[in-house]
Amino acid sequence: MKNLFLLMAFVLVLAGAVSGMENHQPDSVQQTFNKDFVLHVKKTTGPIHIDGKLDEPDWVRAEKANNFFRVLPVDTGLADAKSEVVMTYNDQAFYLAFTFFDSSPGKRIMESFRRDFVFGNNDNFLVFFDTFLDQTNGFSFGTSASGAKWDGIMHDGSAVNLNWDCKWESKTVHYDDRWVTEMRIPFRSIRFKSGTDRWYVNFSRLDLKMNEKSSWAPVPRQFPTASLAYTGVLDWEEPLPKSKTMFSLIPYVYGSVAKNYEAGSKTDYQKDVGFDAKIGVTTSMNLDLTYNPDFAQAEVDQQVTNLDRFELLFPEKRQFFLENSDLFAGFGYDVVTPFFSRRIGLDAPVLFGARLSGKLNNNWRLGLMDMQTEKTADLPGRNFAVASVQRKLFARSSAGLIVVNKENIDEPGGAQDFNRVLGLDYNLASSNNAWNGKFFYHHSFDEDEHEGGQYAQGAHLEYKTRNIGISFAQTSVGTDYNAEVGFVRRKGYNFLGPSFSYTWVPNKKIVAHGVFAESENFYDTEFRKIDHEQTVGYNFEFKSRATAQIGWLDFYVHLLEDFDPTHKNDVYLPAGSEYRYGGAWVEYASDNRKNLKWSGSYTKGTFYNGHIDLVEGMLGYRFQPYVNFTLNMSYNSIRLPQPFETTDLWLIGPKMDITFSDKVFLSTFVQYNEQIDNMNVNLRFQWRYAPVSDFFVVYTDNYFTGDWASRNRALVVKLSYWLN
Template sequence: MKKLLLLVFFLACIVNVFAQTQKDTILNTFNKDYVLNIKKAQSAITIDGVIDEPDWMAAQKADDFHKVLPIDTGLAIQPSEVLMTYDDKAFYLAFTFYDTVQGKRIMESFRRDFVFGNNDNFLVFFDTFLDQTNGFTFGLSASGAKWDGVMHGGAGSNLNWDCKWESKVKHYENKWIGEMKIPFKSIRYPSGTKMWNANFSRLDLKTNEKSAWAPVPRQFPTSSLAYAGVLKFADPLPKSKIMFSLIPYLFGSFSNDYEAGTGNVWKKDFGFDAKVGLSTSMNLDLTYNPDFAQVEVDEQVTNIDRFELYFPEKRQFFLENSDLFADFGSKTATPFFSRRIGLDAPVLAGARLSGKIGNDWRIGFMNMTTQKTSNFLARNFTVASIQKKVFARSNVGVILVNKEYIDQPVDTSMFNRVVGVDYNLASANNIWSGKFYYHRSLQPDNPGDQYSQGALLSYSTKNIQAIIGQRSVGENFNAETGYITRTGYHHISPEITYLFVPNKQIVSHGLTLETNFYFDPDFNRIDQENAATYQFEFQDRSNIKIGYNSVFIKLQRDFDPTHISANYLPAGTEYNFGHAIVSYTSTRKTMFNWAAEAAKGTFYNGDIQYISGRFGYRYQPYINLSLNFNYTDINLPQPFEHAKLWLVGPKLDVTFTEKLYWSTFVQYNEQIDNMNINSRLQWRYQPVSDIYIVYTDNYIPGSWNSRNRALVLKITYWLN
């Protein structure tokens, strides 16, 4: 442990020395000439969707929005105007979106954190610390549905984060108007600041046009903080007060695991989450006895891969500043994956400290304890990270992950530790990005290659997108709290896309070539996949892709490609196979929309064909019907049986009002011989305070006997 602490200290010193050489660098947004001057309000602003207060009349307009999609040249067809003002407690936005083209405004539902591409909407992105990496996003759809989230990585948004704010949307024949009031205490920013970076975005599906106030190249999302404009406030913003919010909850449940023979089990309990703002930029999150029953169920997939499937984190406690913990390493070799905590045993309590120190430093610390169960001992999970901004938008970070068993004798097998350092590259104009990292697990009884190392460099312009990636994971690298698909390999993956942008009925088209090489520790080839894809994007934003994948695999372990057989292909055998693939995604502006993908070819020593897709229909903004499906036909030689696997997932989503939602998701999965029903009713009776009723049942297809079922009632209340 002493060596580990010395290593962390040494790396932090290196980062600090390197940072000192960059302290005089002037950091600014690419669109620094797009400036909106914001006056302080002299009277009250009423959030009613009517822009008639004197302060709105006196406010400077952000207008002349620029096209981003389908092309990024010229001004938007649909005129837009945005206004801002503020007082001592909140800041206010008002927007007017004019319609020069007749047609029905697209609004999917009233549900919070709507799907961006399925709604006419307004979004705003705030870079409050001017680091062009982290921030906050808010928005409204045409139905009045809210959007709020925390931003990370320069453009990404995590929408599972919620805060209290007010809004109102009103519709007129030739325009729609929205007003928003966001309390300063809901977000974080430096004390005494007079300047933020920000951008305003509009999506109008009638014209298939996405536009932004500060121009953004079409290859980047409008959320790219590198291309934000500048907000200048007339006076320093009010000093942030210490923020404290408490979210107690009560829950009761009934369950019966028929397969395990538990009988009826009744449970009632309580818990709480708390959020303490230690400063304007540092948060302490606490949780006791959390219950995550209301979290949306994962969407199942048919698994024909050799490695563990990835499902994203959806639990809110783990989300704010999640990049400080979860963005180390690569997608398939990360040292910390929060879903390792609390899904196999209940969480007893946890604490998380995260935020900024000054302008350039960020820190994260998380400690979680899970309860002892019949299958697992009590465990404690600790993650600590520190990140230093360097150059224009890049950063260097160090992470330590520790998992250990509680109240157990000291033994080398009773803990797992990983330490690592990452450098994340992001150029000022976002054209160059990349990552370089080195991680090491610390297991004294497991000597050998305990490392994970990788590099990625990406170049992105309107016509050319090129990526080169490299990754190596030692045979004995062990990150039990991470997501590591496999160990003992070297990987290299070049990819290049060239797009033609004629801006006609076909907006863009082009070819993508990609290769993935995998080698064993002695650099013998064990896997290779070559893919060639040609894509077309049309004016209505529908697209079609046609391609071919060829694969070589030398199995390192016995493997059943169907995942349902007692038979397997033996380790050491080699296979060459390939398949043609075509996919299509329809426009989202029609009430009925769909997407599908089909493939046919060889698979290991047999054949495969599959078709998957999604159908959707909306009765806006109240009802959304969707159907996800996959049919996979795998025909391998004897002794394997001919596998025909269906996965069907119909979903009904009803938003009665802006506060009352009901969704039911049914998933029939032949591969795991199960049908799951998850039905959830949510009533937001106060801002960010909810009552949930969740019913879950799992059945055995054929006999339709219940495997297990549960009914949960949960009540939360936000106090702040």
């Protein structure tokens, strides 16, 4: 709690300092690659009604963004599908309207009404805003042909985190020859610099009937249309108004009932209240507060069969941790990062927390977080604090510093139990996005004495063009490196990993095809090889949007510990033993434009000192836009010599997603997993009765496989409302 109070005091002092920096420090603005693509946006002269009818005078006189360029299947020439986008604004909000004309007959493809739809499964429009002209961070909005909304926060130049939501309006109307959408986005919903008269922007259209992706400002086919390096310029007629202080309060109430049959405990009834709050310290800096948060409504993870020796990584889905998440989670690599927010709150309830993040000016970004968890029967109360700062360098590169601190509170006898990590990262990104890379060095500290290295260090460099992709990665992690709040798959190793690919783009029945090769090599601290994974393959992209791939895998493993490859037997391969194995695989994914779609892969080969057959597949069918059914499955047949038993592992996951409208959703997800002897049922009902305000009912049930005895079940009801 002490750390939280110190952080809050610092926030109050910082607020004035940040405002001063916004007004007085000069900005370094990098010219976008498509600086000659300029859309002039005029201010409104009258009201705009969000009804999908572009009959207001401001739409008639607005400058049009049209003549979209084709990006896929090939980035040559203008798109066949004609598109028009217009914009206007007033002191409270900005407005977009787009018209997408049909160039071929047939139904428009729309998977469902669900917010944050799957991009490749819907005809859709997306817009990408770079509000600080740094070509690294931004905001994305969009709609599918069904009218489903898409909104996300952008980082790392093109990545869009769709778990972020804000308040805005849209309306989609269909005509025989076109579909039209109007949007109203309040300025207070996003971050930008007050008084600016310029943003960077790009508009993207996916027309699945035509099998064509296009953008207003041209983007090379090897990059997503979300690439902020290739945005055009948005020129506001008058400087944007100074944003008023944003304050949002999201109170919620919830109740739950749970029964753990496996432990034989009594039925547990709980009810409680909590809140989240968002405070705009400045137009570019946001303070998030939470008290007694509950994350029961977060989507359940999709399980996988684990045949590896190391922990699996699952993504963060809780909204509190998402805005500017790269300031905290973007350090290091996915497999060795000093901060992984899922370490907080999954083994003990979070009592309260604060999170300050955003821009100090165009060159500097700041992130501060402090979270306090509750004391339980098994764990003491713990405090998690993170501080990071990032400086923009050159065209689109940056350098960042992070400090992560975890401390146990009220340890018996006054003992000190802490874990800290100090890290420095350099992120490379060229102006045309062809070169990307990273260099980092992290060091951990705790109360124990260490003889081995307490460091993690890595470097990565990638070069990508229309035809060629080359990369090289290097990592070293010391034996005693300890990042308790991070994610570190393994310790005490050195890694070298080159890769190469070459793609031909004939644009015929086969749109593109090419070869790829990747080599992953692990060595111990004395540089003796302990693992490798060599991959070579060939892939195909068909004009029908189907894809195929074939390849060969080669593994070498020197076991440092006893290991059961099946995770199901009571015997182990001994530490010190060595294995060389591998096999071939083939995979195919059908045309996802059709209501019925499927994908499958088959791998056959040796596995340690035995053999394996692996089959994975997906079968999906949609009754658009109301019902979407998918069935994912994985089957592993592992045959190791005695004393191991032949092991067959099934993982089957049917999921039914029903979207009654753009406000009412029901999803049912069943996962049968033989490896962990569990079948999980997750049912989630959501009613968005007001903007970003929800009523949830979540039911979960777990059973043993075989006798189908119940392990545990729970029912949660939650109501939240967004006040601002």
